Ligand SMILES: O=C(O)CCC(=O)C(=O)O
């Protein structure tokens with residue numbers, strides 16, 4: 001009689017609240033994980049999450065497949081995301097165990113993860129300040145709602161050391177993370193009540209010298225359907 005209620009990208013949400021709490025509990029109980037000391041956002045890191053050989057193998061794949069990065073939003077202008085990226089083949093024997101180990105560290109079923117993204121930044125390239133969660137106001141939301149819904153946690157791994165620049169900066173949470181080979185950085189894009197956390201605004205700062213390679217995983221609130 002009332003039709004199906006469409007879920008929204010924003011506002012408090014019990015599913016996202018539970019999701020956030022369960023992942024935080026998992027990370028808190030893992031001695032490898034270090035929690036950033038701040039009340040405003042849930043941000044963790046883990047040194048040497050990947051070893052040198054794993055990082056080098058992913059870098060080689062990114063170099064083979066890279067193409068100019070794209071954006072979901074139609075509102076961002078030129079220069080917003082100037083890096084190169086690629087999808088990392090999910091079932092590749094070198095990718096799959098890494099994909100699964102990230103999901104296991106967060107305690108999220110692997111099918112909630114979007115395809116792992118590889119990214120490469122040459123000097124001067126950057127990803128300007130953005131949120132990883134989806135906005136209701138954007139035209140992409142309808143499609144995203146059907147393919148697993150909101151993005152909850154992000155996990156990133158730096159695949160090399162960068163000579164200068166290339167930090168991941170959260171200007172509102174007040175934290176800047178320098179690239180370090182093998183380091184995993186992960187954060188909850190939601191608040192404890194399941195609403196989007198505006199303070200997770202972050203930027204991939206321009207590389208000054210060297211080249212920056214990372215992989216990124218975005219985890220949805222429901223299984224991500226590849227269509
Ligand atoms: O390059 C970085 O440090 C940040 C990357 C990022 O924000 C993303 O992939 O969503």
Ligand SMILES: [Fe+2]
Nearest residue numbers: 130131132202
């Ligand atoms: Fe991001």
